[in-house]
Amino acid sequence: MEIETEDLGNGSLVRVSGEVDMSNSPTVRDSLMNLIAGKTPAIVVDLGRVIYMDSSGIATLVEGLQETTSYGGKFRIAGLTEKVKQVFELARLTDVFDIYPDAEQAKEGL
Amino acid sequence: MPAASLNSPESSPEGAPQTSLPESVAAAENAAVELGDLRTRVANLSRLIDVTVLVSSSLNLQEVMNRVMAMAKEMMDAEAASIMLWNGELECLEFEMTVGEVGVDSLKTIRIEKGQGIAGTVAESGEPMLVADVTKDDRFDSKADEATGFVTKSILAAPLIVHDGIVGVSEVLNHKAGRPFTNHDLELFATFCRQVAVAVENARLHEKEMKQSLLDQQMKMAAEIQRSFLPAELPDDEAKRFEVSAFTRSTQDVGGDLYACEVLPDGRIGLALGDVSGKGVPAALYMARVVSEFRMMCSKGDPPSEVLTALNAALARGKMRGMFVTFVYGILDPATGELELANAGQLPPVLARASGSAQWMGSASGPPLGMIPTTVYQPEKIKLEPFDTLLYYSDGIVEAQDTSGEQYDPHLLADVSEAGTGARRVLSHVLESVEAFSRGASQADDMTLVSISWEGGG
Numbered sequence: 001m002e003i004e005t006e007d008l009g010n011g012s013l014v015r016v017s018g019e020v021d022m023s024n025s026p027t028v029r030d031s032l033m034n035l036i037a038g039k040t041p042a043i044v045v046d047l048g049r050v051i052y053m054d055s056s057g058i059a060t061l062v063e064g065l066q067e068t069t070s071y072g073g074k075f076r077i078a079g080l081t082e083k084v085k086q087v088f089e090l091a092r093l094t095d096v097f098d099i100y101p102d103a104e105q106a107k108e109g110l
Numbered sequence: 111m112p113a114a115s116l117n118s119p120e121s122s123p124e125g126a127p128q129t130s131l132p133e134s135v136a137a138a139e140n141a142a143v144e145l146g147d148l149r150t151r152v153a154n155l156s157r158l159i160d161v162t163v164l165v166s167s168s169l170n171l172q173e174v175m176n177r178v179m180a181m182a183k184e185m186m187d188a189e190a191a192s193i194m195l196w197n198g199e200l201e202c203l204e205f206e207m208t209v210g211e212v213g214v215d216s217l218k219t220i221r222i223e224k225g226q227g228i229a230g231t232v233a234e235s236g237e238p239m240l241v242a243d244v245t246k247d248d249r250f251d252s253k254a255d256e257a258t259g260f261v262t263k264s265i266l267a268a269p270l271i272v273h274d275g276i277v278g279v280s281e282v283l284n285h286k287a288g289r290p291f292t293n294h295d296l297e298l299f300a301t302f303c304r305q306v307a308v309a310v311e312n313a314r315l316h317e318k319e320m321k322q323s324l325l326d327q328q329m330k331m332a333a334e335i336q337r338s339f340l341p342a343e344l345p346d347d348e349a350k351r352f353e354v355s356a357f358t359r360s361t362q363d364v365g366g367d368l369y370a371c372e373v374l375p376d377g378r379i380g381l382a383l384g385d386v387s388g389k390g391v392p393a394a395l396y397m398a399r400v401v402s403e404f405r406m407m408c409s410k411g412d413p414p415s416e417v418l419t420a421l422n423a424a425l426a427r428g429k430m431r432g433m434f435v436t437f438v439y440g441i442l443d444p445a446t447g448e449l450e451l452a453n454a455g456q457l458p459p460v461l462a463r464a465s466g467s468a469q470w471m472g473s474a475s476g477p478p479l480g481m482i483p484t485t486v487y488q489p490e491k492i493k494l495e496p497f498d499t500l501l502y503y504s505d506g507i508v509e510a511q512d513t514s515g516e517q518y519d520p521h522l523l524a525d526v527s528e529a530g531t532g533a534r535r536v537l538s539h540v541l542e543s544v545e546a547f548s549r550g551a552s553q554a555d556d557m558t559l560v561s562i563s564w565e566g567g568g
Binding site: 022030055056058059060061063064065066090091092093095096 | 139385398429454455457481505
C-alpha cells in the first residue's frame with residue numbers, strides 16, 4: 001500500500017494504491033486525520049489504484065467522512081476499481097459516500 | 111575460582127620470616143595494611159558471589175535493581191549509584207534506579223544517547239570507564255547533576271552486557287573517603303556489573319513473559335465472554351415446523367462475526383447475522399454492543415426493517431472510529447412460512463428451494479449499521495414453501511481462497527442447490543464445500559453460517 005497527499009489549494013487529494021487492510025489502514029487513517037485536524041475544507045480520496053480494501057479500510061473512510069462532515073467539510077471518493085466498486089455496491093456504501101469516476105471529476109466544484 | 115589466589119603464601123602474614131625489632135614493626139605494619147587490603151578484597155569477592163546468588167534468586171526487575179544498586183554503593187564505598195537501561199525503541203539510556211542522596215524521579219526524563227556523556231560513551235564502546243576527576247574530562251555531562259543538585263566528582267561506569275548486546279550502564283559516584291576511584295575499583299565494579307547484567311536481563315525477560323502470558327490469558331477470557339454473547343443453544347421445535355443451524359469460527363481468539371436467534375413473544379423466530387468491521391478486541395467489543403442492543407430491540411417482535419433502522423440510529427451515535435456492522439435480520443413465522451427480511455450492507459442471503467434450486471434473496475436496502483444515523487431500511491417479504499431453507503453467510507465464507515488465490519464466491523449457489531433440504535443439511539454441506547475448497551490455504555477472515563428451514567405448517 002502506498003499513500004500520498006497533494007495540496008489542491010481548496011482542499012487535499014489523498015492518493016492510495018495497492019491493498020488496504022488491517023495492517024495498513026491505520027496509515028491511511030493517520031493521513032486523513034492529519035488533514036481533518038487542520039479542518040481541510042475538502043478531502044478527495046483517490047482509490048483508482050486500490051485493488052483490494054477490507055472492512056477496516058472502509059471503516060477508515062467512514063470515519064473520514066463522519067469527521068469531515070462534522071465541521072462542514074467535503075469528503076469525496078474517486079476512481080473505484082471494479083472489485084472495490086462491487087463491494088461498495090453490494091454493501092450499499094454508494095448511499096453513504098460521494099463517489100466520482102476519477103480524481104479530476106471529484107476535484108471539480110470543490 | 112579467583113579467591114584462591116588471595117590465600118597465596120606471599121600475601122599471607124603467617125608466611126613472614128623472623129627479623130630484628132624495627133624491621134619487625136615495619137613488617138607488622140605492612141602486614142596489617144596487607145591484611146586490611148586482603149580483608150576488603152575478600153569481602154568484595156564475597157559480594158560478587160552474593161550478586162551471583164542474586165542472579166538466580168529474584169526475577170522481579172525492580173527488586174533486582176534495588177538490591178544490586180544498594181550492593182554496588184556499599185561495595186564501592188560510593189556516595190551514590192545508578193542504573194540506566196537501554197530503551198531499544200527510543201535508542202537511548204534511561205535512568206531506572208538510583209541509590210544515595212538523589213531520587214530517580216528527577217532523572218526519569220533524562221535520555222542519554224550513545225556517545226553522550228560518560229554513560230553514553232560506555233554504552234557505545236561497551237568498555238568500563240574510570241573518570242577520576244570529572245572536572246578534567248570533557249565528556250562529562252552535568253545534566254543529571256543539574257536535575258538533582260548532586261555534585262559528581264569521580265565516576266565508575268560499566269556496561270551491562272549480555273550475549274546479544276548492551277542492556278544498560280551502571281555508575282557509582284564519588285568515593286566516600288573523598289579520594290578518586292582507582293583502576294582497582296574499576297576492575298571490581300566491571301566484574302560486578304557482568305553479574306548484574308545477567309540478573310537484570312533475566313528479570314526483564316521474565317517480566318516480558320509474564321506480561322505476554324497475562325495478555326494471552328486475558329484474550330482467552332475475552333473469547334469466552336464473547337462466546338457468551340452468541341446463543342448457547344438454538345431453538346428446537348417439538349412440532350418440527352422449523353429447523354435452525356449455526357456455525358462460527360474466528361481466525362483470532364476473538365472475532366467480529368455474530369449471529370443471534372430469538373424466539374419472539376408470538377412464537378415467530380428471529381434470526382440475524384452480523385459482521386463487524388475490523389478484527390480483534392475492538393471488533394469483539396463492538397460485536398458485544400451490537401448483540402446486546404439488537405436483542406433488546408428485537409424483543410417486542412417489531413418488523414426487521416424497523417429494528418435495523420432503530421439499531422442503526424443507536425450505533426451511529428457517538429464516535430466509534432468509523433466502525434460499522436453489516437447485518438441481516440429475518441423473522442420466520444413457523445405457522446405460515448412467511449418470512450420477512452431486512453438487510454444493512456450484508457451480502458444477500460441464499461434461498462435454497464425444496465425443488466433443488468437456489469437464489470439470492472434480500473439484498474441490502476441500505477448501508478451497514480452505524481454509518482449514517484438517519485438511514486431507513488426497507489423490508490423484503492417472501493412466503494416459503496415447505497422445506498425451503500434460508501442461509502446467511504459472512505464474507506469470510508465467500509472470500510475463502512483456495513491455494514491458487516481463487517475465491518469460493520462463484521461456487522456458493524451451486525453448492526447450496528445440491529445440498530438437499532433442511533437447515534442443518536444445507537449448512538453442513540456448504541461448510542464442507544468451503545473447507546474442501548480452501549484446504550491448504552490459510553483462512554483470512556472469520557467464517558459464520560446460519561440457516562433456517564421451514565418444514566411446513568405442522
